[in-house]
Amino acid sequence: MFSSVAPHKNQRYADLKRECLTGKKLFEDPEFLPTDASLFYRRAPPGRVEWRRPGEICEDPHLFVEGISAHDLNQGIVGNCWFVAACSCLALKPQLWKKVIPDITEQEWDPKHPESYAGIFHFQFWIFGEWVDVVVDDRLPTLNGELIYCHSKDNNEFWSALLEKAYAKLSGCYESLEGGNTADAVVDFSGAVAEALNLEAEAYHSDPAKEERLFEDLLKVFERGGVISCSIKASPHEIELKLANGLVKGHAYSVTAVRKVRLGHGLLAYFKNETLPLIRMRNPWGKTEWNGPWSDSSEEWSKVGDMERANLGITVEDDGEFWMSFTDWCKSFTDADVCRLINTALVSLHKTWHEATHSGSWTKHAEPLRNRCGGCSNHKGTFLQNPQYLFDVAKDVDEVLISMQQRDMKIHRPIGQGENLFIGFSVFKVELNRKYRMHDIVSQRCVETSAYINARTVFKRCTLPQGRYVLFPTTFKPQVLGEYMVRVFTDVDSGCRELTEDKPKIRCWSSFLGYPQAVSHVYVHGAQGLENQDRSGGADPYVIISCEGHSVQSAVQRDTLQPEFDVMAVFYRKKPRRPVTVQVWNSNAAQDQFMGQVVLSGSANDNAAPQRLQLRKKGRRMADEMPGTISLRIATSTQLTAM
Numbered sequence: 001m002f003s004s005v006a007p008h009k010n011q012r013y014a015d016l017k018r019e020c021l022t023g024k025k026l027f028e029d030p031e032f033l034p035t036d037a038s039l040f041y042r043r044a045p046p047g048r049v050e051w052r053r054p055g056e057i058c059e060d061p062h063l064f065v066e067g068i069s070a071h072d073l074n075q076g077i078v079g080n081c082w083f084v085a086a087c088s089c090l091a092l093k094p095q096l097w098k099k100v101i102p103d104i105t106e107q108e109w110d111p112k113h114p115e116s117y118a119g120i121f122h123f124q125f126w127i128f129g130e131w132v133d134v135v136v137d138d139r140l141p142t143l144n145g146e147l148i149y150c151h152s153k154d155n156n157e158f159w160s161a162l163l164e165k166a167y168a169k170l171s172g173c174y175e176s177l178e179g180g181n182t183a184d185a186v187v188d189f190s191g192a193v194a195e196a197l198n199l200e201a202e203a204y205h206s207d208p209a210k211e212e213r214l215f216e217d218l219l220k221v222f223e224r225g226g227v228i229s230c231s232i233k234a235s236p237h238e239i240e241l242k243l244a245n246g247l248v249k250g251h252a253y254s255v256t257a258v259r260k261v262r263l264g265h266g267l268l269a270y271f272k273n274e275t276l277p278l279i280r281m282r283n284p285w286g287k288t289e290w291n292g293p294w295s296d297s298s299e300e301w302s303k304v305g306d307m308e309r310a311n312l313g314i315t316v317e318d319d320g321e322f323w324m325s326f327t328d329w330c331k332s333f334t335d336a337d338v339c340r341l342i343n344t345a346l347v348s349l350h351k352t353w354h355e356a357t358h359s360g361s362w363t364k365h366a367e368p369l370r371n372r373c374g375g376c377s378n379h380k381g382t383f384l385q386n387p388q389y390l391f392d393v394a395k396d397v398d399e400v401l402i403s404m405q406q407r408d409m410k411i412h413r414p415i416g417q418g419e420n421l422f423i424g425f426s427v428f429k430v431e432l433n434r435k436y437r438m439h440d441i442v443s444q445r446c447v448e449t450s451a452y453i454n455a456r457t458v459f460k461r462c463t464l465p466q467g468r469y470v471l472f473p474t475t476f477k478p479q480v481l482g483e484y485m486v487r488v489f490t491d492v493d494s495g496c497r498e499l500t501e502d503k504p505k506i507r508c509w510s511s512f513l514g515y516p517q518a519v520s521h522v523y524v525h526g527a528q529g530l531e532n533q534d535r536s537g538g539a540d541p542y543v544i545i546s547c548e549g550h551s552v553q554s555a556v557q558r559d560t561l562q563p564e565f566d567v568m569a570v571f572y573r574k575k576p577r578r579p580v581t582v583q584v585w586n587s588n589a590a591q592d593q594f595m596g597q598v599v600l601s602g603s604a605n606d607n608a609a610p611q612r613l614q615l616r617k618k619g620r621r622m623a624d625e626m627p628g629t630i631s632l633r634i635a636t637s638t639q640l641t642a643m
Helices: 012-022 080-093 096-101 159-171 184-192 208-223 266-272 300-303 306-312 326-332 408-414
Strands: 005-007 050-052 122-126 130-137 140-143 193-198 227-231 253-262 277-284 321-325 335-340 354-361 389-406 424-432 445-449 457-475 482-490 520-528 541-547 548-551 567-573 580-586 593-600 612-613 627-636
Touching: 012 122, 012 130, 012 306, 050 122, 080 096, 080 159, 080 184, 080 227, 080 253, 080 612, 096 140, 122 184, 122 266, 130 159, 140 159, 140 306, 140 457, 159 408, 184 193, 184 227, 184 335, 184 457, 193 457, 208 326, 208 335, 253 306, 277 326, 354 567, 389 408, 389 424, 424 482, 424 567, 445 457, 445 541, 457 482, 520 541, 520 580, 593 612
Parallel strands: 005 130
Antiparallel strands: 050 140, 122 130, 193 335, 227 253, 227 335, 253 277, 277 321, 354 482, 389 457, 389 482, 424 445, 424 457, 520 567, 520 627, 541 548, 541 580, 580 593, 612 627
């Protein structure tokens, strides 16, 4: 995940700083000038803004004062609580913030060597699949000598203000940061995979078992370096409305701890081993807290021993940080964003994943059939024109994580655009030997479809059986242009790749060897009633489908006389009248045993109804000696049409 870093706008920090030190001048960023255009595009700050360097704001400026903490941050006048909440989460994760804020010793002010200061800083963000290094100067917007945007509780600490300036530079201006999603910023800080949870719709608090599973999942996410945030839905007139319980609607909170808290006092607490799931949050305002059970001074804390309270760091002050029971959290908040750091290490004590990442775009072409912006599957006439990505599931059944992200649009807000597109994806199970684009949606099965939402990221967790699949990243409506990135996580390498070819290429020897005349789709849907093939009482059958010297083999069904095959194959046939053969074999350590076959002519009609055909072993004549039957369908198309 932490790969090489690309300089934003080709500004290289080391070169620029060296140039400033050589010329004995402070850096002035030509790509983000101290002008109104860098502040706003619609609504100016309330007063005369002066851009000042930290040394003009306080006497002893520092990047960090006594390290970095979630308590360092307070939101300014721009409505970017989502960004400040993400920064609070970042401050809790040293493995993350040391990447986002690199070279902390070299970037820090050195009062013993003031000549080494050049007024230049740099920060790193994970933008659309690559790490980007963003350079800024240290001129910060102030009103009456005080910072007007994100600032620390210590007026001489500037890491949060400078980080916010770098993020504003990426987004075009400070006002472009107004309104956003905490998970988006966390992804930009880490390359994590964001999953949105609808706490209201799922009603976890009404199902104890379901609530417990969610808590265990969030506990695992937090302990493995992930980031969690939450909010309460609000209509436009309810934004930042304070409720009677102290929570604020339409406001982003960062989760700063997930714990099982031991109840009781002294040794009795350890012998009794009674715990309660609690969750701790922080309001980016640095004040205004939950006032219900388990709030700072509530009587519930009398149930917890002094040592446990000390371990939890309980403080009774309005610092914006507070605890809640997990049940109350599920009841009170409507949405949560869970950002998982997917473990892709080669060697690890925890589960590891194989990641495949692809970037692309929805585009138009002069020839409509070459378009790559076909919309969702509701638009059957254009859906297959979308980009297509093939991947394999190698295990019998496996969990697959799919994340799809669109290009961040905030930079377009000053020109009246910048809204997210409605995006989503579909997953189809396809033939085991497919290697060209899908041209037929009727004969394939859609096994998973994500929600279509105007979020920057769409995520879905799928449980898929062994086989080959095609992923379609799409916009909701056709003819909508944009950029996307898909990430597919599987237990082992899925061989994920984009399908770009519509059909086999014509080569110099095609005129001698022949070129495909038709496409045949073969479906083996099941086999039943196989005779006993071994002493254990069951067989280990598998299917082989063959045509014109090419074959596809299914997975082995273990120890069964009632196998349920679900095998698909596609053949590009040079001689359409040649037969297709379906054979059933029994897997054996010494030598596989042939159980029977059916041979079908190549002249079956498209979408022919399933046929129930008997399998015959060589040399057998009597009907009661048949090894079984198989339900099979073969469909042959007579054209190869580019889609």
